[in-house]
Amino acid sequence: MKLYGYFRSGTSHRLRIALNLKGLSYEQVAIDLRNEKHLFESYRAINPQQLVPALDVGDGDILTQSPAIIEWLEELYPQPSLLPTNARDRAHVRALAAIIGCDVHPVNNRRILEKLRHEFGANEDAINEWCGTWISSGFDAYEALVVARTPVGAFSFGDRPSLADAHLIPQIESARRFKVDLERWPRLLSIDKTCSRLEEFRRAAPSAQPDAV
Numbered sequence: 001m002k003l004y005g006y007f008r009s010g011t012s013h014r015l016r017i018a019l020n021l022k023g024l025s026y027e028q029v030a031i032d033l034r035n036e037k038h039l040f041e042s043y044r045a046i047n048p049q050q051l052v053p054a055l056d057v058g059d060g061d062i063l064t065q066s067p068a069i070i071e072w073l074e075e076l077y078p079q080p081s082l083l084p085t086n087a088r089d090r091a092h093v094r095a096l097a098a099i100i101g102c103d104v105h106p107v108n109n110r111r112i113l114e115k116l117r118h119e120f121g122a123n124e125d126a127i128n129e130w131c132g133t134w135i136s137s138g139f140d141a142y143e144a145l146v147v148a149r150t151p152v153g154a155f156s157f158g159d160r161p162s163l164a165d166a167h168l169i170p171q172i173e174s175a176r177r178f179k180v181d182l183e184r185w186p187r188l189l190s191i192d193k194t195c196s197r198l199e200e201f202r203r204a205a206p207s208a209q210p211d212a213v
């Protein structure tokens with residue numbers, strides 16, 4: 001498999017975590033967002049949406065949208081599972097992932113921030129304020145749900161890493177970049193600490209990628 005991604009992209013990061021947790025190997029092709037390589041025609045041919053990640057599954061077919069790719073991985077490689085066995089628990093885990101994937105990450109995406117900077121005159125303080133607002137409201141809900149459903153535990157749900165952790169950890173990384181004070185969410189910090197000790201998460205970290213500079 002060939003993963004088109006970018007070291008600092010949260011959605012590429014979440015997909016690397018999922019691939020690593022599944023024990024799958026993959027080649028990486030760096031699409032440098034800083035140089036807008038994703039907006040080149042050559043990349044449009046890979047993903048018409050011109051976003052990373054995209055996954056070439058090996059037979060020429062290319063999958064896009066990280067949640068869809070991770071669900072595909074889960075179906076094709078069910079073990080180790082990134083979802084609980086019970087349907088209601090699976091809904092809870094998917095809801096945690098959706099807080100990040102649907103409600104936090106999209107409004108802090110590069111293209112949104114570029115528009116705020118260049119068309120609405122936002123400076124870097126304003127950008128941090130913008131991102132901090134949406135990250136904080138998502139993290140408040142995420143922390144409340146984790147504490148309610150897994151009162152004691154090292155991960156977002158239950159006692160092993162799930163789809164939710166694969167979404168959460170990159171968002172924490174991004175929150176640090178936007179100077180969000182994470183002390184407000186002790187449970188999320190503790191999940192981050194647990195995950196940072198796992199090889200699968202360490203290998204997925206932005207700083208561990210070949211294109212990290």
Ligand SMILES: N[C@@H](CCC(=O)N[C@@H](CS)C(=O)NCC(=O)O)C(=O)O
Binds near residue numbers: 008010011033110
């Ligand atoms: N919903 C998509 C979002 C993908 C996405 O927004 N990727 C970002 C990087 S994290 C990107 O390519 N941004 C380019 C831009 O905003 O210009 C997914 O989960 O795959």
